[in-house]
Amino acid sequence: MVVTVYHFFIDDVNYRSQEFTKDKILEMKPEYDQDKRQEVHAGIEKFREELKIAKQQVVFSKKKVENPKVLVAVATKGSGLVNQHFGHAKEFQIYEVDGNEVNFVGHRKVGNYCLGGYGEKATLEGIIETISDCKAVLVSKIGDSPKEKLQEAGIQAFESYEIIEKAALEFYEQYLQEQAQAEVQVQENKDATPVLR
Numbered sequence: 153m154v155v156t157v158y159h160f161f162i163d164d165v166n167y168r169s170q171e172f173t174k175d176k177i178l179e180m181k182p183e184y185d186q187d188k189r190q191e192v193h194a195g196i197e198k199f200r201e202e203l204k205i206a207k208q209q210v211v212f213s214k215k216k217v218e219n220p221k222v223l224v225a226v227a228t229k230g231s232g233l234v235n236q237h238f239g240h241a242k243e244f245q246i247y248e249v250d251g252n253e254v255n256f257v258g259h260r261k262v263g264n265y266c267l268g269g270y271g272e273k274a275t276l277e278g279i280i281e282t283i284s285d286c287k288a289v290l291v292s293k294i295g296d297s298p299k300e301k302l303q304e305a306g307i308q309a310f311e312s313y314e315i316i317e318k319a320a321l322e323f324y325e326q327y328l329q330e331q332a333q334a335e336v337q338v339q340e341n342k343d344a345t346p347v348l349r
Contacts, residue, residue, distance in 0.1 A: 203232050206315050219251040222327065224310075224320050225260070225283040227291040234312045234319045238294035239265045244283060247316065249324045254317040265298065280305045287327060290319050 225244035227236035242264055246257040260282050263275040276298055283289060288308040299309045308327070312319040 199231075203315065206318070219324075219328065221248050221250040222287040222324065223248055223257065223285055224323060225286045225289040225307075226316055226320070227289065228316065232316055234290045234314055234316055235292050238289065238291040238298055238309070241265070241291075244289065245316070246283075246286065247320055249320045251321070251324050251328065254320040276301055280307065283307060288323050290316070290323060 224247050226234055226247060227238055227241040228234060228245055229236045241262060243259050243261045245259055248255045248257050262279045262282050263272075265272065265275045265279060280302060284305065284307070286307055288310045289302060290310050290312055292313050293311060294302075294309045302309050308323070310319065310323045310326075312322065314322070
């Protein structure tokens with residue numbers, strides 16, 4: 153039975169290969185639909201324009217304030233969006249954020265962490281070392297284990313599926329709030345320390 157199926161498969165491959173001989177390919181006329189091409193390009197341009205407007209709205213809606221600058225790593229497949237899973241990223245785009253602006257700094261290549269649902273410990277350590285100067289990594293999704301390891305290294309995992317600038321500014325606001333809360337708590341702890349007489 154297996155031999156028969158195998159021969160059938162070989163015969164099918166041989167038959168199909170006759171459809172794509174060099175002579176037949178040279179005879180083929182390319183199918184080119186100018187209207188369809190213009191429609192696709194119009195859609196691309198519309199998306200680019202919407203993205204540009206959204207970026208401008210995000211940046212111009214913020215008040216200009218003097219804040220410290222921080223770096224964030226972004227997992228992206230492109231299109232100006234945070235749209236990649238942490239484990240699938242082969243590189244991170246690095247942005248500098250100060251609450252007013254989000255500026256691209258560069259790329260950092262990393263080893264692919266997620267291998268069929270399992271993460272490799274050495275690869276994660278390499279990723280953490282590569283982005284160790286960043287306060288956060290912006291991702292579309294991240295597993296609990298790498299999230300904890302990043303947290304231990306002082307890097308916050310921030311899940312979002314947004315325009316990079318918007319996600320970075322949202323993280324930055326959250327970051328400033330956490331910093332302010334930490335300062336208040338330190339001050340309260342100092343005030344609560346008993347004085348020995």
